[in-house]
Every structure is written in structure tokens, then in C-alpha cells.
Amino acid sequence: MALGESPDSIYDYMRMSEQTARESLYRLARGVIETFGEKYLPKPSLNDMHQLYAAHEERQGFPGMLGSIDCTKWIWRNYHVTWKVAGSNNDVNVIAQSPIFQDLLTGKAPDAPFTVNGHEYKFGYYLADGIYPPYSTFVKTFRHPIEPRDKFFKRRQEGVRKDVEHAFGI
Numbered sequence: 001m002a003l004g005e006s007p008d009s010i011y012d013y014m015r016m017s018e019q020t021a022r023e024s025l026y027r028l029a030r031g032v033i034e035t036f037g038e039k040y041l042p043k044p045s046l047n048d049m050h051q052l053y054a055a056h057e058e059r060q061g062f063p064g065m066l067g068s069i070d071c072t073k074w075i076w077r078n079y080h081v082t083w084k085v086a087g088s089n090n091d092v093n094v095i096a097q098s099p100i101f102q103d104l105l106t107g108k109a110p111d112a113p114f115t116v117n118g119h120e121y122k123f124g125y126y127l128a129d130g131i132y133p134p135y136s137t138f139v140k141t142f143r144h145p146i147e148p149r150d151k152f153f154k155r156r157q158e159g160v161r162k163d164v165e166h167a168f169g170i
Contacts, residue, residue, distance in 0.1 A: 043100060049112040049124055060160045064114035065139075066124040068161045069095070069132065095132065104137055127161050 016024070033041065044052070049066065056065040095101050103109040104123065111122050128138040141158060145151040 043103070046110055046112055049110075053112075053114050053124060061156065062127070062160065063116050064121055064124050065160075066126055068163075069126040069128045069138065101135075101137075104135070127157050129161070 014021075044066075052066050053064055056067070057063040100109075109123065112124055113120055113122055114124060115121070123137055125137050125139045128140050130140055130143070132138045132140070139157070142150045142154050145154050
């Protein structure tokens, strides 16, 4: 799993069928979530969100930013073609299954206001690229910026997203 190997390649190493490898991985993941989920996987509290706002403003200069949503990609290079089809866990499908985003869409998310240039916003935002749905909580890059401030924003936003992608890639 850590090396990005496909489930059917486990047979050569462990003499374990693809189905058994998948079931074992699923059981391992369920066990980790059941054992550590309450402590390490809770939804962020209002205090957590304000700490994220402060950290991202200090480090990247983006007030109100909760993070970069681009880190949900799975590397598909070693996976069987049938696992790359619609319905698999790609960026958009992961978002659709996320309880955090479900709370935002259903209006159950707690207000976590922040202020930029004298304007108050109700919820934080995530940096994203163009593949994501047009949710108000996603701030996307300008496709073809013309104005110098838009070009500056695009460079800064892409820099932050690349930092996150590289951290997860390592």
C-alpha cells in the first residue's frame, strides 16, 4: 500500500489473492478508524478552524483558509483499468463522501467567521483547482489572469497547492 502497488501484485510477494488483499486492507483500515478515529479523525471544532486560519495566514498569507483540497488524489499508475472508472475514489468522489462537506451542503456546519479587508465571511475556504464543483468554500485558480493582482494570486495559490501535493507525494 505504501509503495503504490496494485492489489493483484501482492500475490507474487505474499501468495495472497487480490480479493484477500483487498479484504485485508479494508479490515486494517476499519480497525485503524475504530481504534484511533475518535482521537485522530474528529471533525474540526471552531477552535481548530481558528487555529487553521491563523496558521495559514501567517505561513501563506491566506486569511480564512482551512487548507488545500488537492491532496485527495490517488495515484492510479499501478491500478487495474477497471478501478479508474467513474465511481472510484478520485478527487470529486472523495469530496462527495466527506462528512465535512456534507455538513456544509446541508447547512449543519458551524459558523467559523473570519474577516478580510473589512468584509466578514461565514465559513473558511479551501484552495482547489478547476475540477471541483462550484462550492463557495472552494477558491479556484484564475485560468488566464490578466490583471497583475490576479497573476500574483494565481502564483501564490498554486504555490500553496503544490506544497501540499508534494508533502503528500513524499
